[in-house]
Amino acid sequence: MTATTTAQRKVPRPRADAQRNRERIVTAAREMFTEFGPDVPLDDIARRAGVGNATVYRNFPDRDALVREVVCSVMDRTSEAAELALAETGDAFEALERFVHASADERITALCPMVQSTFDQYHPDLVASRERIEQLVEQLMDRARAAGQLRGDVSVGDLMVAVAQLSRPPAGTGCMVLDGFVHRTLQVFLDGLRAPARSVLPGTAVTMEGLRQS
Numbered sequence: 001m002t003a004t005t006t007a008q009r010k011v012p013r014p015r016a017d018a019q020r021n022r023e024r025i026v027t028a029a030r031e032m033f034t035e036f037g038p039d040v041p042l043d044d045i046a047r048r049a050g051v052g053n054a055t056v057y058r059n060f061p062d063r064d065a066l067v068r069e070v071v072c073s074v075m076d077r078t079s080e081a082a083e084l085a086l087a088e089t090g091d092a093f094e095a096l097e098r099f100v101h102a103s104a105d106e107r108i109t110a111l112c113p114m115v116q117s118t119f120d121q122y123h124p125d126l127v128a129s130r131e132r133i134e135q136l137v138e139q140l141m142d143r144a145r146a147a148g149q150l151r152g153d154v155s156v157g158d159l160m161v162a163v164a165q166l167s168r169p170p171a172g173t174g175c176m177v178l179d180g181f182v183h184r185t186l187q188v189f190l191d192g193l194r195a196p197a198r199s200v201l202p203g204t205a206v207t208m209e210g211l212r213q214s
Contacts, residue, residue: 022059024049030070034107038067068123075129078106082136086143093149096140097190103163104182134208151197157206162189 028049032040042063046056060066081102085095120126137156144150166185 021049021051021055025051025056025059025066026069026073029066030074030107033067033070038063042066064120068126072125072129074106075133078103079129079133079136081106082133082140086136086139091149092140092144092147093194096144096150096193097187099137099140100159100163100186100190101183104186145195149195150193151195153197153201153205154193155205155207157208159193160208161206 025045029045032045032048042056043053045066046053049056056066060069078099082099085098085102089095089098134156137159141150141154141156141159145152163186166182166189
């Protein structure tokens with residue numbers, strides 16, 4: 001047995017019930033942040049999760065840690081939807097459509113503005129989740145473009161800005177009311193991305209780097 005293997009086996013795994021509690025807290029927080037915004041009392045989150053206050057603080061020492069975990073989890077779940085679309089969908093544009101609609105279902109737009117107002121947006125966990133999703137969206141768009149299905153004058157930033165603007169208003173502003181209209185509006189936008197383009201877009205394609213610098 002190697003020293004590395006021995007050391008790895010000495011690292012305790014989280015108990016199943018502890019992991020379930022953590023997942024319940026994150027789920028409850030995601031729901032309540034979306035409904036009420038990032039300032040919802042942690043005691044209320046604990047009640048919805050069905051755990052004690054001490055359990056919340058044992059997993060997340062402060063509000064910033066919990067908000068960051070929620071935002072990262074939403075981006076990771078959206079990335080998983082993109083990976084599934086890439087793996088399971090033969091039609092390149094359909095895979096892109098699946099990602100966009102999954103982003104709306106995860107309420108990514110309602111939660112991500114919290115990044116700028118509640119904690120360090122350059123935290124390593126957040127950066128890793130953000131880079132993963134951006135790379136996957138780039139792959140989805142590249143594949144659709146190579147198949148001749150996506151107009152050539154759009155980039156990742158164009159897509160993400162449109163999804164952000166069309167899918168949800170910020171958390172805590174009644175965003176749940178728009179659920180019945182979101183996917184309809186997004187499909188209209190997606191149809192506008194199809195090649196051949198029927199109009200000339202003003203300006204130049206928007207990259208994610210350009211968005212961050214603006």
